[in-house]
Amino acid sequence: MSLQLLKYILPVSFLVIRNLHAMASEMKYVHYEKGGAENLSVQTTNIPALREREVLVKVFATAVNRADTIQRKGFYPPPPGESEILGLEAAGTIEKIGSDCTGSWKVGDKVMALLTGGGYAEFVALPEDMLLMVPNTMKFSTAAGIPEVWLTAYQLLHIAGELEKGDTVLIHAGGSGVGTAAVQLCVLAGCKPIVTAGSESKLQMAKELGAVAGFNYKEGDWSEKVLEFTQGRGVDLILDCIGASYYEQNMKSVRTEGRWVLYGLLGGGTISGDVFSQMLRKRIRITGTTLRARKLQYKKNVTDGFTRDCLPLFKDGSRPALKPVIDTIFPFNKAADAHRYMEANKNTGKIILQIRDEISGQTIHDEL
Secondary structure (H helix, E strand, C coil), X not given: XXXXXXXXXXXXXXXXXXXXHHHHHEEEEEEECCCCHHHEEEXXXXXXXXXXXXXXXXXXXXXXXXXXXXXXXCCCCCCCCCCCCCCCEEEEEEEEECCXXXXXXXXXXXXXXXXXXXXCECEEEEEHHHEEECCCCCCHHHHCCCHHHHHHHHHHHHHHCCCCCCCEEXXXXXXXXHHHHHHHHHHHCCCEEEEEECCHHHHHHHXXXXXXXXXXXXXXXXXXXXHHHCCCCCEEEEEECCCHHHHHHHHHHEEEEEEEEECCCCCCCCCCCCHHHHHHHHCCEEEECCCCCCCHHHHHHHHHHHHHHCHHHHCCCCCCCCCCCEEEEEEHHHHHHHHHHHHCCCCCCEEEEECECCCCCCECCCCC
């Protein structure tokens, strides 16, 4: 080979190798700037490095949660040291396992997981203790609708709410992901779920899943309807993601010595008036809880309990059966549309972002 030819080939070869290395160490993700959904864009960043006892997951699908839209607006930052990328859950395959991991997971396993952030990306790193096995016949786009809302609902009911068989449970936002999961978990536990929602279609879906009653919050004082349905007794437990704007009606709806779990403030966080005396008279126990910022051990306990009590019931042919309710699947490059769809309250159940093709594993690369 002539010296002249080598002078041409070597630089080109070096460029090819450098580009291949860059491709192997970079990934596409949905970037956001504080503000509206129009500030979402597909950009490139480094694939996350593994920390202690972490695995790298090749993400096929994630889901849009209300927390994502709030974080996008600048009001719900991730816990310190965690990924700034949006996305609280993901489903995919294990790409790499940390050398200090102790579990039985293998590269290629189909998994899903609750995240502190990072789901809107081609890859995400997460603790091995947060992994859940995806049933063999389940699509990734379905599995992505399980971790955040089902683990949240399980925690709200069984840990924070101390659910007991026979309880009547009032579930707000009954057509949401958490709402549709909580209804099914109540039925599984031998309890009676009542829901509120903003449309007849959402109420109908909740009833099909097992809700014993549903009330449209746009049609007057639903607390009177709750009391009528419970023959004046009130409900044993409230799952409340609304907060201040529902305070008075919640207080009317909960029974004496009932429990009230607050996990969101969509209706505001400031209450004035005769608050404490009402709590004292009815001897109400109000518990505030979140899941994202909890310590890993707490989330592991929730994950272990859910794996034991619920995960087998997502398999085909299970009796009783649990199912994630999927409303709409948006491609990766339409994250802005997915956020607008959620903020318009159009969904009943989960909104999914498809990152990769289910069969080929190829990423959807088009720009937003």
